[in-house]
Amino acid sequence: MTGVSFSALLAADVRRVARSPLLWIVQALLLASFLWGTYGTARFHGEQTADQARTVQAEAAWLKEVKGRIGRYTTPAPPGTPMPPTWQDPTDLAGFARFLLFAHSMKPHLPLSPLSIGASELSPTIIDIKLNRPFVGDPTYDLLNPRALKTGIFDLGFALTYLAPLAVLLLFGLLGTVERDRGILPMIAAHPLPARRWLGARNMALFVWTAGPILLSLVVTLALVGVPILTAGVAVAILLVLAWLVFWTGLAALILSRLPTAATATGQLVGLWFALTIGLPLVAGLIETAIDPAPSRARYVNALRHAGESVERDHEAIIIAGLKAEPAFRHVARKDVNDLATFSFTVPETERRLAPTYDAIQSHRREAVSRANVLGFVMPPLGMSTALAGLAGTDEAAQLRFEDRARVFQLRLRDDLYGRALALLLHPVPYNPVRARGQMNYLAFDDLPQDPPSAEPPRLSYALEMTAWLMVLGFSLFTAATMRGSRWRS
Amino acid sequence: MTILSLVRFEAIALSRRRGALMPLLILGVLVLLAFGARAIDTARAETERVAITQAERTRWLALPPQDAHGAAHWGIYAFKPAPALLPLDPGISDDVGQSVWLEAHRQDDMLYRPRQEASPLRRAAAVDPAGLILAFGPLALFLLAFTTVAETRERGILALALPNSREPTRLLRAKVLAIMLAAMLILVLPLALIAPIVAAASGLLTADIMLRVVLWTAVMSTFIAILSLVGVTVAAALRDPRRALGALFALWVVLSFVSPRLAIAGADRADPLPSTAAVRQEMLDQAPAYWSPESSAEHKRTVLARYGVTRNEDLPIGARGAELDLAERRSHEVFDRILGGLYTAIERQERDFAAFGVLSPAIAATALSATVAGTDFPQHRAFITSAEHYRRNLVNTMNDAVMHHVHNHSGMAPPDDIHLWSRVPAYRYVPPLLPLGFERAWPALIALLAWIIASALALRIVARRLTA
Numbered sequence: 001m002t003g004v005s006f007s008a009l010l011a012a013d014v015r016r017v018a019r020s021p022l023l024w025i026v027q028a029l030l031l032a033s034f035l036w037g038t039y040g041t042a043r044f045h046g047e048q049t050a051d052q053a054r055t056v057q058a059e060a061a062w063l064k065e066v067k068g069r070i071g072r073y074t075t076p077a078p079p080g081t082p083m084p085p086t087w088q089d090p091t092d093l094a095g096f097a098r099f100l101l102f103a104h105s106m107k108p109h110l111p112l113s114p115l116s117i118g119a120s121e122l123s124p125t126i127i128d129i130k131l132n133r134p135f136v137g138d139p140t141y142d143l144l145n146p147r148a149l150k151t152g153i154f155d156l157g158f159a160l161t162y163l164a165p166l167a168v169l170l171l172f173g174l175l176g177t178v179e180r181d182r183g184i185l186p187m188i189a190a191h192p193l194p195a196r197r198w199l200g201a202r203n204m205a206l207f208v209w210t211a212g213p214i215l216l217s218l219v220v221t222l223a224l225v226g227v228p229i230l231t232a233g234v235a236v237a238i239l240l241v242l243a244w245l246v247f248w249t250g251l252a253a254l255i256l257s258r259l260p261t262a263a264t265a266t267g268q269l270v271g272l273w274f275a276l277t278i279g280l281p282l283v284a285g286l287i288e289t290a291i292d293p294a295p296s297r298a299r300y301v302n303a304l305r306h307a308g309e310s311v312e313r314d315h316e317a318i319i320i321a322g323l324k325a326e327p328a329f330r331h332v333a334r335k336d337v338n339d340l341a342t343f344s345f346t347v348p349e350t351e352r353r354l355a356p357t358y359d360a361i362q363s364h365r366r367e368a369v370s371r372a373n374v375l376g377f378v379m380p381p382l383g384m385s386t387a388l389a390g391l392a393g394t395d396e397a398a399q400l401r402f403e404d405r406a407r408v409f410q411l412r413l414r415d416d417l418y419g420r421a422l423a424l425l426l427h428p429v430p431y432n433p434v435r436a437r438g439q440m441n442y443l444a445f446d447d448l449p450q451d452p453p454s455a456e457p458p459r460l461s462y463a464l465e466m467t468a469w470l471m472v473l474g475f476s477l478f479t480a481a482t483m484r485g486s487r488w489r490s
Numbered sequence: 491m492t493i494l495s496l497v498r499f500e501a502i503a504l505s506r507r508r509g510a511l512m513p514l515l516i517l518g519v520l521v522l523l524a525f526g527a528r529a530i531d532t533a534r535a536e537t538e539r540v541a542i543t544q545a546e547r548t549r550w551l552a553l554p555p556q557d558a559h560g561a562a563h564w565g566i567y568a569f570k571p572a573p574a575l576l577p578l579d580p581g582i583s584d585d586v587g588q589s590v591w592l593e594a595h596r597q598d599d600m601l602y603r604p605r606q607e608a609s610p611l612r613r614a615a616a617v618d619p620a621g622l623i624l625a626f627g628p629l630a631l632f633l634l635a636f637t638t639v640a641e642t643r644e645r646g647i648l649a650l651a652l653p654n655s656r657e658p659t660r661l662l663r664a665k666v667l668a669i670m671l672a673a674m675l676i677l678v679l680p681l682a683l684i685a686p687i688v689a690a691a692s693g694l695l696t697a698d699i700m701l702r703v704v705l706w707t708a709v710m711s712t713f714i715a716i717l718s719l720v721g722v723t724v725a726a727a728l729r730d731p732r733r734a735l736g737a738l739f740a741l742w743v744v745l746s747f748v749s750p751r752l753a754i755a756g757a758d759r760a761d762p763l764p765s766t767a768a769v770r771q772e773m774l775d776q777a778p779a780y781w782s783p784e785s786s787a788e789h790k791r792t793v794l795a796r797y798g799v800t801r802n803e804d805l806p807i808g809a810r811g812a813e814l815d816l817a818e819r820r821s822h823e824v825f826d827r828i829l830g831g832l833y834t835a836i837e838r839q840e841r842d843f844a845a846f847g848v849l850s851p852a853i854a855a856t857a858l859s860a861t862v863a864g865t866d867f868p869q870h871r872a873f874i875t876s877a878e879h880y881r882r883n884l885v886n887t888m889n890d891a892v893m894h895h896v897h898n899h900s901g902m903a904p905p906d907d908i909h910l911w912s913r914v915p916a917y918r919y920v921p922p923l924l925p926l927g928f929e930r931a932w933p934a935l936i937a938l939l940a941w942i943i944a945s946a947l948a949l950r951i952v953a954r955r956l957t958a
Contacts, residue, residue, distance in 0.1 A: 022736060029740075033748070040755060051767035058771055072783070087780035099780045122606045126767065138601050142766040145836050146585035146867060147754055147843055149605065151856075154751035166743055174736050181732055262732045263640065266739060267633060271513065274626065278617060282520060285615030286527055294609065297602040298535070301567050301589060302542045308564075309549055368609030375611060382614050396610050 003193040006201055013205030020175055023209055026167045031217040033163055035224070037156040042114040042225040044153065048125045048142065052106045052453065055126055062102040066090045066445060073438025084437060086339065090445075091438035093424065094340035097417040103129040105406035106453040110393035112233040114225045116157030116385070118394025121149060127406040129451075131413055132343045134304065134351050135358055136406045139297075156221065157388040160241055161381050165248045165273055168210050172252035173266035176206055181262050189488035195259075199485040203253040203478070211245040233458045237391050240463050243470035244384055250477025257485030277381045284375060294368070295360045303357040311350045315342075318349050332425045341425055344418035369396045373462060377469050387466040390459030398456040409451035416449050496664030497671070500638070504668050510637035511672070514630040517622060518676035525619045525681060528577035529688050535588075536692065539569045547916050558895075558910065559814055562888035565593035568877045568917050570600070573864040574694035575702055578685045579620035581865025584608075590874075592881035592917075594888070595779035595818065597825040600874065620859045623677050623710060624852050625746045628717045632738040634669050635721025640731045659953035662722055666949065669718040674711055682707040698923050705862040705924075712938055713855040719945035727952045745850040753846030753853050757839040763832060772828050777821035789813045811893030818885055825878070833871050840867050841930040847937025854941065857934035864921060868930060872922045884914045 017023060073084065073091045086095035107125045124140045152158060179185045188198065218241055223229050255268050311318065319337055322345035323329040351358075376383025389395035420442065429441040504511065546567050553561050569589045576583055587600025605613060642661070685703050689695040721738060728734035781789065793812040794800060802809040840857070847854025860866040891910055928935075 036755075047765055051765050054765070054767045054771065058767075084783070085786075088783050088786070122603070139603075139606060140599065140601075141603065141606060143599075143763065143769060143832060145754065145758065145763065145839050146582035146870075147836075147840060148758065149585035150582050151750045151754045154748075154755060163743070163747070166739075170736065170739055173739075174732055178732075262735055263636065266735055267509070267513070270629065270633075270739075271516075274513075274516075274629075278615075278622075278626070279516075279520065281611060281615035282523065282617055285612045286523070288609065288611055289527070289531070294607065294612075296535070296538055297607055298538045298542050298569060298589065301602075302545055305546065305549060305567065365609070368611065372610035372614075379614075382611065385614070386610060 003191055003197075006197050009193075009198060009201035010204055013201050014208060017175055017205045017209045022174060023171060026171055027213040027217070030159070030164060030167050030214060031221070033154070033159040034156055034217050034221040037154050037159045038114045038221045038225050040153060041117045041155040041157075044117065045109045045113045045120065048120065049109055051142075052108065052126055055104050055106065056453075059102055059104065063445060066096075066100060070438075070443070074436050074440065076435060077433040077437035081433065081437060083431065083433070089438045091436070091440045091442055093417065093420055093439070093442035094338050095439075096442055097131050097340050097421070098343070101129075101131055101413070101417075103409070103413060103448070103451070105129060105402070105409050105451045107398075107402040108453045108455045110233070110455050110458055111227055112222075112231070112237070112458060113392045113394055114156060114222065114227060115237055116388040116392040116394055117153050117155040118157065118385075118389030118392055119396050119399050120394040121153050123396075123399045125402075127403070129406060129410050129413060131410070131417060132347050134307075134347070134354055136403055136410055156218075157385055157392070160218070160244070160388060161385045162277065164214055164241075164245070165381075166270075167214075168245060168248040169252060169266065169269040169273060171210055172203075172206055172249065172256060173269050174262050176202055176252070176256045177260065177262040177265050180259050185259060185488070194486075195488045196482055196486050199253075199257060199259075200482060203249065203256065203481070206252075207245070207249045210249060211242060214245060215241060232460060233391050236460050236463045236467070237388070240384070240387055240391070240467045240470075243467040243474065244380075246474030247380060247470040247477070248474075250474040250481065253481035254477050254484065257481040259485075259488070276379060280379045281382060284379065288368075288371070292364070292367070294364055295357065297361070300357050300361060303354055307350050307353040310353060311346050314349075315346065319345050321345075326422075329422070329425055336425060336428065338421060338424060340417065340421035344414070344421055347414075365396075366400060369400065372396075376466065380470065380473070383466050383469070387459075387463040390462045393456050393458050395459065397459060401456050405451065405454075409449065412449040412451075416447075420444075493660055493664060493667075496660055497667045500664045500668035501671060503641075504634070504638065504672055507634075507637060507641075510634050513633055514673060514676050517626055517630050518680070520617070521619045521622050521677055522680060522684075524617050524622055525577050525684065528580065528618055532572045532576050533692065536572050539571065542567075543569055543917075550914070551911050553911050558888040558891040559594065559811075561911065562594035562885045565591055565881070566884065566917065567591055568880065568919075570870075570873045570877075571919055571921070573869070573921060574689040574692065574696075574699045575685060575706070575863040576865055577619070577688060578681060578703075578706060579859045579863040579865055580618050581860030581863055582867055582870060583865050584616060586867075586870050590877050592877060592884060594885045595777075595821060597773075597821075597829055597878055597881070619681055620710075620856075620863070624713070624856055624859070627673065627677060627714065628721075628746050628852070629742045631669060631673055631714065631717045632721040632724075632742055634672070635665070635718065636725045636731070636735055636738055638665050638669065639722060639725035640734070643729075643731075658956045659950060662726055662949055662953045662956075666715075666718045666722050669721065670711075670715050673714045673718065678707055678710045678714065701924060702862050702864060706859060709855055709858045709862060709938070712942055713851055716851045716938070716941045716945050719942070719949050723945065723949045723952050726949075726956060746852050749846070749850035750853050750856060753843050753849060754839075756846060757842035760842055761835060761838050763835050763839070769828060769832060773824060776828070777824035781817060785817075786813070789816050792816060807893040808895065811889055811891075811895075815886070815889040815893060818882075818889055822882060833867075833874070836867055837871070837930055841933065844931050844934035845937070847934045848940065851938060851941045854934040854937040857931050858938065861928060861931040861934075862924070866931070869922060873919055876919050877917070880917050887914050 069090050073089055084092075086092050087099035089095050090100055105127045109120070109125070113120070121144065122141065124142060127136055128140070130137055179188055189195070215238060218238065219229060219234075222234060222237075227234065251272060252269055255265050255272075260268070316334070319342055320334065323332055323334070323337070372382060372386060376386050386395060390397065424441055429439070431439055550564075550566055553564065567589055570587075573583070584605040585603055588602045588604065590600045591598045605616060608616065642665075682703055685706075686695055686700060689699050720741065724737050724741065725734045728737060778785070790802070790809070790813065793805070793809065793816060794802070797805055797807075799805055805812065843853065844857040847857060857866070
């Protein structure tokens with residue numbers, strides 16, 4: 001049995017599928033959703049970028065104001081003038097570090113960030129650095145309508161991960177079952193034509209008309225929001241989406257290989273979509289909670305308060321032990337230890353006491369990210385959304401790296417300011433109101449450590465691994481479909 | 491045949507279509523699973539919340555004698571109790587903070603949002619019973635409607651019914667009722683029965699909660715009725731089953747996935763929220779925790795003028811306490827204006843979102859479900875307001891102590907005032923009763939009613955024009 005060649009069948013099917021209004025309606029709706037999602041994400045990230053610019057301006061204005069205030073404290077105080085409060089005197093190192101310091105770490109967005117909103121709707125891109133706060137502080141966030149978070153901001157990542165497969169399933173479910181539903185399948189089967197060849201050509205034509213316009217829409221959409229197209233990130237994104245479509249079309253081809261009716265095919269395909277998108281993550285999430293529940297933040301609050309209380313109770317002992325630990329400070333009297341030097345002993349001690357709870361939370365977060373990366377290979381929608389967010393620089397791993405950078409910045413600030421406070425113990429600058437109204441033990445505002453905003457690089461490796469995996473899965477499914485569709489079924 | 495006999499007939503036929511019923515049954519299992527998971531999580535979190543709230547109170551009462559203002563800086567952490575019907579519909583609960591530090595000078599943000607704290611896997615699997623019904627119920631119902639109408643056509647039952655002008659309408663109505671009953675029995679009724687039991691087990695079952703469960707059942711039943719009507723109407727209107735299937739599939743995507751996101755984006759575009767950095771900077775500028783020499787001088791002038799004296803020494807109260815009190819009370823006005831404005835803007839967006847219920851019954855039912863479950867934004871704001879009142883009372887009490895211990899200008903709690911800390915009562919939050927939130931949800935109620943009337947009319951029209 002030879003009959004019509006594969007290429008002739010493919011050419012005929014390509015023409016036939018292209019004539020379907022359904023194809024163009026679905027592709028137009030997908031393009032609209034891509035545009036909407038991409039513009040929405042670009043706008044959202046644009047607002048976060050504007051917030052960062054506002055913060056940079058506020059920092060500059062703060063530094064200018066601090067320097068502007070110095071004059072008031074560098075001149076002699078008239079007799080009888082009380083010592084200025086520590087929180088007003090920028091020349092007082094302790095007051096400056098504790099009350100006036102205004103520093104932030106920022107996470108700029110990558111040019112490819114419109115690809116996926118990722119964790120950027122949940123996690124802050126600006127972290128307020130406080131010297132004496134344990135670790136980098138509280139998990140702050142942008143003030144958004146919680147309803148928007150609950151519903152999910154419509155982004156390109158959502159459209160690609162969830163809507164594009166639905167479009168594939170609808171097109172395969174309806175356009176791949178026409179002959180069966182219209183009762184002309186027996187007529188085709190009567191021809192000297194292997195079912196495998198006929199099905200292969202049909203699936204290939206559907207794949208071409210499904211994947212081609214989707215990839216084109218992706219490139220056009222990204223270009224329209226100003227993403228530079230000729231970059232490695234975009235190339236990997238295109239490959240990833242292609243692999244994603246190969247996977248779903250492979251799945252659809254497998255279902256169509258039994259030559260079902262449209263209702264059966266659509267029902268089964270939607271069932272698979274539902275299982276992969278909702279069912280598996282739900283069950284896996286329940287198992288994760290049962291086996292490895294996240295350390296509770298309420299307990300962290302309790303530990304934080306307990307640590308604060310116990311450090312307050314042991315305050316004097318901690319300071320004396322701190323002085324004794326450093327030979328240079330052994331002769332420093334307790335009464336000469338300034339406010340900031342006190343913090344240089346008590347804050348690390350608070351962090352040490354809090355570390356078991358804090359480290360448990362942080363290591364659980366890191367393990368959860370690694371676990372999700374692995375599970376992404378079992379639950380492709382999870383893997384796809386993680387890979388897209390990784391390319392966009394908005395994934396949880398990038399957020400953790402940003403928080404690590406903020407912590408390093410906090411420690412650099414501590415090294416600088418605590419170091420100066422401890423140096424003052426050995427070389428104090430006595431208060432002399434006749435010389436100047438302020439304490440005059442700190443004027444190095446321009447030497448403060450900086451943390452220039454730097455974007456986290458896109459995570460290409462995970463996206464490439466996911467691309468390869470989806471390709472393998474997709475081609476395996478196509479192979480299985482070809483083997484399964486070896487005979488005509490009525 | 492009477493309509494009841496027809497419904498009975500359709501219900502029996504439905505029970506035999508196992509393939510078509512399967513999506514509904516699977517969804518029912520997932521809904522129960524999600525409810526169970528939420529109930530367990532909530533119970534665990536509540537046990538912890540109660541214990542840590544008690545520990546916070548004990549710590550507060552055990553504060554050593556110290557500057558009362560220092561005690562106000564130490565403050566108290568308040569934890570939001572989980573609404574009794576959270577396992578049914580968490581509403582916005584996953585996306586708002588669960589605790590807040592009540593300290594001097596600042597109205598802090600509520601922290602520790604469950605979704606932010608969740609692992610990437612848990613975020614992907616963050617489903618809840620109401621959310622599952624609202625997102626995937628339409629698909630299960632549409633598949634059921636499609637199958638039952640297509641089968642009626644294929645078996646020629648429709649052709650038999652058509653000559654009698656009343657029969658097609660009754661036939662379609664019976665199908666709608668049968669589908670509705672099946673969905674209610676599988677998706678809604680088990681939850682309506684279990685939710686009060688779970689609430690009772692937590693000691694939270696009240697008349698208000700029972701009324702909420704009844705209303706939630708009514709909202710979800712109406713939603714299911716609308717979808718059954720829409721599903722049967724579309725399946726009957728389009729003679730080509732492939733077109734009917736495609737149309738129902740597209741309707742599901744649009745009604746359940748696209749419209750809610752479009753609605754919230756529309757509400758945000760119509761009335762955008764101020765930027766986070768702008769809000770925080772404005773509060774920092776207008777209500778600084780540590781004031782400048784200029785503000786300090788202005789505070790002193792105001793305090794002296796208030797008491798009609800010209801020197802601090804002549805004040806009948808402690809000058810430091812008076813200044814603290816003045817600045818604190820001024821900051822209240824700033825917080826009410828800036829944060830209150832932000833919360834009011836969110837509530838306006840909520841009202842607009844509810845009004846978008848005309849686009850999709852899923853939007854209207856989402857808004858109403860959270861309102862009746864006590865998990866919408868107005869009810870979250872009630873907690874914020876209550877906690878903030880408590881904070882203000884705590885800080886004012888401490889400032890008052892600083893002001894009135896004139897003999898001890900440090901504000902240190904003197905040895906004979908061992909009851910100063912206990913003068914601040916323990917924080918208790920009583921969730922508001924039902925009417926709260928409805929003033930913003932009524933557009934959703936109107937939209938839901940409009941949907942059911944419109945879909946019933948559409949079914950009637952389609953039934954009259956029905957051809958085999």
